[in-house]
Amino acid sequence: MSRQMHLNLNLNTTGFHRAAWRAPDGHRFGFVEIDHYLQAAALAEKGLFDAVFLADYMAIGEAMETEDSLALDPVVVAASILARTSRIGVIVTASTTYHQPYALARALSSLDHAGRGRIGWNVVTSMHAHTSGNFGLDRHPDSATRWARAHEFLAVAGALWESWDEGALQADRAGGTFADTTRIRAINHRGPHFAVTGPLQLPRSPQVRPLIVQAGPSEGGRAFASAHADPIFTGQHSLEAATLFHADIRNRSRAAGRAERAVAILPGLHITLGDTEREAWDRLNALEELILAAARIASVARALGLDPAALHLDQPVPGHLLDGLETVASPLEHGVRDLLRKDRLTVRQISAGGYTAHKRLVGTPEQVADQIADWFERGIVDGFNISGDVYPSGLTAIVDGVIPILQRRGLFRTAYRDETLRDRYAAPWPGAGPADPGPRENRHQEDSDVALSQL
Structure with missing residues (x-):
């Protein structure tokens, strides 16, 4: 097949399972140990995953008494991963409700420079109401307000990322011109939620804009993804639900003036593997027994x-x-x-x-690969955000067991190409217009010889 799937690793602390931290081969303190994240990212790069997906919410976990939680700032984790890997992308979750556009645009552009075009931004509006108290608010803004702010936030960030024209940074030793300031513009944005002068301190990064991701099947999320996102991370348990979601996103993308296939659809998968189906269930049941009744x-x-x-x-x-x-x-x-x-x-x-x-798959590598292939070959998804039950063992089993099967079937890459994360997702460059990119696939038949500075 020419069409190949996208696979991201959902690196949710010690594993998707709530008892992963208690597992004999789990990392008890992995949620605050950067080496834990680096080990998982290295395994994902070995498996040729598109990107590592870093979820986040900006408050203490609701079940800290019995479960670990997201803790490290994803920007810090992303910088560490980019420094220790060379090809895999990193998708950072950051809320438009509790960040400011200039600071976040600068951080993401910095990461994109550091990773030479490997950064993505999962745009969220924060669903946890108790977050508001950490930012001086008496109450969590309502959904309509949060999404209106998100649309404006992205517009401001985009203007900042493009506030330097191509070629503005010259560093001309002979002539003494470091930057051509005629090619650097203030954005002077004044809107309902933000007032930002600009320009950004940084020249255009390799991708100009990071890959824009949206996570969640809510009404606001679907509307935002259809208008702005490159992939959408969602959750469907049934083939029927996935089919309906696929049709809805395609229709919304057209209505938003974008190509029908502009948004890659990536449901989440929680995977537990064993050499036999019985062994896989025994592994999962052993983890279940570690969860307290309450x-x-x-x-x-x-x-x-x-x-x-x-x-x-x-x-x-x-x-x-x-x-x-x-x-x-x-x-x-x-x-x-x-x-x-x-x-x-x-x-x-x-x-x-x-x-x-998210949908749970339990079985042998062959059984899990069959189910992954079935949804993909039906054309209702473009790939998956995958979670292992316990890191690193659950991820190692996926990389060594499931990935080779998908590769043999021609459904997944066998090598990275010289490309940015945007290239990998066939996401149009800013200003490229709504031309249909065609089926979601690796569109580069040969390694690109274009230098990152020319992109």
């Missing part, structure tokens, strides 16, 4: 947006509570809530069954 109830309650006091471990979620969730935002999609209502699963079964925001 933590199981709390995790299901968080996923469904319910009060833990309303749930009992060995009883189904009351039907009237599930009915009430139809109009409440929750990390779980409506299709999963319908499944829970139909099957009358207990809270214990929900916790053990992997009914989280």
Whole structure:
């Protein structure tokens, strides 16, 4: 096949499993140890992943008593990874609600210079209301306000990244001209949310703009992704839900004046592997046994947006509570809530069954590769954001087991090309217009000979 999938590693602390830090081969303190992140990034680069995806939220974790949480600043982690790798990209999550455009634009441009064109920005508006208290606000801004701010934030950041024309930086030793200031412009932005003079302190980075990513299937997220994003990271458990999401994003992209395939669709996958299917389930069940009963109830309650006091471990979620969730935002999609209502699963079964925001795959490398290939070959996804259950062992199993199978089938690259992260995603350069890039695939048939300074 000429069409090949995108794969990012979702590097969520010690692994996607809530008990990863307790696993015998897990990293107890990995969530604050930079070497843990560097080891996982090196494994992902060995597996030729497109990028490492660094999630973030700017408040202490809701379950710190029993689970590790995101802690290190993703900008710091990204800089460390870029310094220790040479090809893999790094996607940094940063909130437009609790950052300022100039500071973040400068940080991302700095990373793009440091990594020679390997940085991406996952644009989020912060779903956790308790974040507001860390930034001097009495309350979390409502969804409409957060998304309006996000659109303006991106416009300001884009203007800053382009405030230096190509060739403005000259460093002409003979003539003594360091920068041609006629090619550097203030942006003088004045809007509802921001007032930024500019220009940026930095010349254009190798990508000019980082790869723009959006994560989440909400209405605001879909609208933002369709207008601005290069890939969207989403969560679907069923083929039907993934098909509907695919059609919706394609339609929205056209309505936004972009190419139908402008946005690469990347659902999340939580993967647990074994030499046999039984071994894979034994591994997962052993991890499940490390979760305390109260933590199981709390995790299901968080996923469904319910009060833990309303749930009992060995009883189904009351039907009237599930009915009430139809109009409440929750990390779980409506299709999963319908499944829970139909099957009358207990809270214990929900916790053990992997009914989280992302689809869980358990089995042998061949079985997992089959399921990955099925969705991709149907054309409803362009790749996946993959999480291993425990790092590094779960990731090693994916890199050594699943990736070679996808490569043999021609579905995944066998080598990196000399390209930026934007090139890798066939994302048009700023000002390139809405021309359809065609099917999501590696469009460069030969290694590029263009120097990064010329991009």
